[in-house]
Amino acid sequence: MGFNLQLFFTGVGVGSIYALVALGFVLIYRATNVVNFAQGDFAMLGAFSMVVLAIDLALPYWLSIAITIGAMVAAGALFNLGVYYPLRNRTFLPVIISTIGASILLENGVLAAYGPRPQSLPSVFSIQGFSIGSVFLDSQYLVILVVTVVMVTLQYLFFERTLLGKKMQATSQDKEMASLLGIPVALMIMLTFIYSAVLGGLAGILVAPILFVSVGMGSSIALKAFAASIIGGFGDVTGAIVGGLALGVIETFGAAYISVPYKDAFGFLMLFLFLLLRPQGLFGERVAEKA
């Protein structure tokens, strides 16, 4: 029982990372109808930025986090201008391919600058964690959980309670109508990309002390986050969160009870099953194209 609880806790911690990245996916998808295949690389950039600032330059941890978030704002803006904006009037296929190109560029740019050796980033906490009964709560996983809950709450308040949030929602629902109403659509999409980059960066900062910081870390997280958002119901915010958590738990239990080397395969198997049996996911609706 204690072992299972332990697994569950770890799974939820890992799952919140997937959920954070999945949220970024969903936001960009809702604003632009495009899946950003470089979303995971935002996490990788965030993690590497922390390694450079906190270890190589030995800056204070909190300052490093602040600078990293600033850098992610810039990265999101640049990404929008370079990768999405020139292709905004095309179909989804060229844009997807362009984001794949961006992903190769980012990963190999960092590889060229930093080399293939994985880096490690210590946790900000001196205490490793504490025990409740037979369950050991790792402080980093707790932080991940807390940050995810805070971000989701803030995001909810932002989109539901502020004018800017509503404008961004309007943009995502109908760009043409939004621009007729005087909403600066291009700016709203820019903000969406910036916010998604920050979400991705945060995920990177949070996950860096758990995993090794490597060039490929982003794409493997992103693949799972994407799977999570499909399991949850693509385009649905609640779905992204629930899907992310579910995937984290499934993976952890799968690794413990079935096979460690195939840990990464369980999520994709789940994805296949969902696509086969319930393609609209847990929370999604099927939408038909209008004639």
Place this chain on the structure above:
Amino acid sequence: MRADDAKGMLGRALFAAAAILTVGFANFTPLAAYSVNLLMQSSTYAISVLGLTIVLGYAGQINLAQAAFFGLGAYSVALGTTALELPFFPSLAIGIVLAAAAGAVLGLTSLRLGGHYLAMVTISFQTILALVLINWVSLTRGPDGVLNIKRPSLFHGYFTDSGHYLALCIAALYGVGYLVWHLRKTRLGRAMQAVRDNELAAGVVGVDTYHTKVTAFTLSALLGGLGGALFAGGFAYISPDQFTFSESVVFLTMVLLGGARSPVGSVLGTGLLILLPEWLRFLKTVYLAVYGSAVILIMVFMPDGIWGFASSMGRKLRPRSPIALAELSPLPLTREVGREDGTTILEASRLSKHFGGLKAVDEVDFSVVRNSVHALIGPNGSGKTTLLNVLSGIYRPTKGSVAFEGHDITRLKPHERAGSGIGRTFQNVRLFGALSVLDNVMVGAERPGHVVEGGALGLERHALAALDFVGLAPRAHERVGSLSYGHQRLVEIARALAGSPKLLLLDEPGAGLNHVEKDGLVDLLKRLKGHGLTIFIIDHDMNLVEQVADHITVLNFGRSIAEGSPSEVLRHPDVVAAYLGEVESHAAS
């Protein structure tokens, strides 16, 4: 037409000459091992990339697992010729079958959904396969890979020589390249391109879109397997890292760089991306970063790739001359005439379509009489287009049924309805933008159940006759996207007519036309009526409707409010109220 044929013959002759020369050269000239390796890699990769030409270039579906299919082919030959001690060609056949089967299963499960799902499913498959190749050591030998892969032992081991084997690969590339090039102009190829350019319209015109996409995906996987199988024989050693997701991205970049819509482009892109790293060795560490930026730049500046860019330049420099209209036989539209017996062709009973709480169409009954023009009118938002979408199978009705020629068609898919003889146009023109005017109309002529005598040539003549009927035959070879809006509307009508429909559904054919074009349209509709074609038309323009309609149904808020001959209906008080507003409510607003 004859000039075209001659050009085609010349092209084929040149292609055959090039094939014989290069294969002969590879076979008889001893090359340095380095060159042989580069050429071997290029030719086997190119076969796999040609698969992407089909799935991405023709059918417009993404495939991010081509390296996995390539790997299935490669591992079949590797393990078949070593562990199972099978000869080369049976192993190759196993590889092709395995890859095609995997492709079919992936396609069947994910192609009902949108492109993003396909992207994700292919990545998942790619990831799982890569994990299996590394971890299932007892079968795949794990990260060490497979050594001593055999080549064909045919003709006393003739092909064990690298030069001879290379010639075999190049010959296979020519063969596959020819087939892929030829596919473009076949019924299947046109269906794929129709799906790529406008999936919704493709279905309504009679293309089984799901089947077409699955076929394209399966063919793509098959060619991936073939390329991989030849690759394994060529290099005698393979390892799992050659079949990862990043290799799939490399395949994708090759096809995009060269130009996905033409096999020439795909081969060009493959060669270039295999040679580039050799030339760019000096910037090895940043090479992949440069390469990532190249992908973005190609998408931004050359969305159709190098070959697509070059051929669009070619078209600008050397525009197609209008075709000569030699002896076109008139369109056989008249098959319905002689059945002017006043029977019902289409009957809708209590038809409803609700979107959540919104009753877009609510309990509508009507029947269309054979050889008549039946108009459906109503204010904006009254449910006209929704009703038409239910009739052509784009929407499933919430309640009620539709019968066509006495058969219940309520559950049929759009292409099946097209097959039973229902043609349709759209309110917002939906053509296959990258195809020629003629190809657009040919897709319509190729609807299921429509027999045209005389094979490919007969089909082309039939399509030309349909174009001639709307007055656009001289522009048959132009790209449909380059036509004016009014002409595009006419092409859409010709596309529907080419399938010899028993019932033609027209969704606001007059929308957006100027006066001259509208007069032309009325004239066209009267000619169609004169031929006895049954037409169900939606329009706002009362003048147009009055001139052509025999019978009118009026829709308001999803309900039928009046029905009868034009003179009766247009004087009906409810109709006047629906269009002009009632006196009180008008004053109040």
